[in-house]
Amino acid sequence: MKAKLGMSPIAWWNDDLVELSDDVSLEECLRQSRSAGFTGMEKGRRFPDDPEVMLPILRAADVTLCGGWFSGTLVDEDLAANKDRILPMIELFKAVDAPCIVYGEVGRSIQGDRSKPLATKPKLSDDEMKAYARKVTAFGEWCADQGMPLSYHHHMAAVVETEAELDAFMAASGPGIPLLLDAGHLAFAGGDVLRAIDNHHARINHVHVKDIRRAVVDGLDRTRQSFLDAVALGAFTVPGDGSLDFGAIVQRFADYGYEGWFVVEAEQDPRKNPPLRMAQVGHAELMRVMNAAGYTVETQGFPTR
Template identity: 90%
Template sequence: MKAKLGMSPIAWWNDDLAELSDDVSLEECLRQSRSAGFTGMEMGRRFPSDPDVMLPILREADVTLCGGWFSGTLVDEEMARNKDRIQPMIDLFKAVNAPCIVYGEVGRSIQGDRSKPLATKPKLSGDEMKAYARRLTEFGEWCAEQGMPLSYHHHMAAVVETEPELDAFMRHSGEGIPLLLDAGHLAFAGGDVLRAIDNHHKRINHVHVKDVRMGVIDSLDRTRQSFLDAVALGAFTVPGDGSLDFGAIVQRLADNGYEGWFVVEAEQDPKKNPPLKMAQVGYKELMRVMTASGYTVETQGFPNA
């Protein structure tokens, strides 16, 4: 089985917490991640939006674009508005041959609001979840028809956070909206990562190998502290530096036939946790567990670099 290893630039620059950002260029971010062994990078705020500008940068770094976040609002906002906003991203991602766009629901979400405690996260009624899942399926089908599949990101502090919420969303949605499995977000929400893989592996088309520090998570006062407070306190880290058993997680994905991208997304303070060092730690651990699980990890970055 084949796999590819990528990173998210959130280890270098945090869009929600400016204080958790390193003053490094896009080129330096790509150089560091590639030197650690990673062949892909998800899109971040310092990436150009013009493929004619982006492609030479990726080629020079020998890195491919392996995804990127779209802030969706389909829980509240009409389909047409979301189509209009995502179309330029579809065009860009097709031009640089990215595998998918990551759909993250920000409607009603408190993930970017430090004044809102975790316990106040939005919740959908059963009927609301059914309608929402149907809209996402339709939207995912439309994006695929445009030539770019989506990958739905369950997320802390959003409308699909917990394992029961994920199960309900998957039950009422269809194959038109594939799933991004994020081990760290599911563990933070109290879910069972291995059970989620067993239940939903047929729809998984992208994986975030985010690790967590359960000591930090368990000490949170969710009636008072926010998702961003948890990030600032160090709730997340790279595989090999946290509490999750990625040997078991990767093995379960292998057992269920997953092939594709494994992306390290680990936002934390770059001064306390230098991104290059953390990238090296994450890559070493992933290569260890992926080799043990029978994966062949692709080493080529930008095609024909």
């Protein structure tokens, strides 16, 4: 089985908490992650939107674009508005041969609002969840028809956060909307990562290997503290520096024959946890567990075709 290892630039630049950002260029971010052994990087705010500009940067760094976040609003807005916003991203991702676009629902979400405690996260009724899931499925099918699959990202402080919400969304949606399984977000929400893989492996097409610091997560007052407060306190980190058993998690993916990207997405204070050092820790731990699970990790970055 083959696997690819990527990173998210959120370890270097945090879009929601600017103070948790390292003042480095895109080129330096790519250099650091590649030197740690990662061959892919998800899109961040310092990436150009023109493929003619992006491709030479990726080529020089020997890194491929392995995904990127789209802020969806389908819980509140119609398909047409989201199609208009995502179409330029689809064309860009096709031009640079990215594997998927990560769909993150921001409608009603409190993930970017530091004044909103975790306990006030939005919740959908059963009927609302079913209607939302059908809508996201239709959107996923449309994006795939344009030549770029989506990957649905369950997320803290959003309408699909908990394991029960994920199960309900998956039951009401269809194969037209694949799943991004994020270990850290699910564990933060109190879910069982291995059970979620068992239940939804057939639709998982992208994986975020985010780790958590259990003491930080368990110590939160969710009636007072927000998602961004948790991030600032260090709730998230890289595999090998946190509390999750990635040996068991990666083995479970291997058991189901998953092949594809495992992406480290670990936002935290770069002054306390320098991104290069964190990248090195994460890569070393992933290589250890990948080898144990029987994966061959691809070492080629930018495609030579």
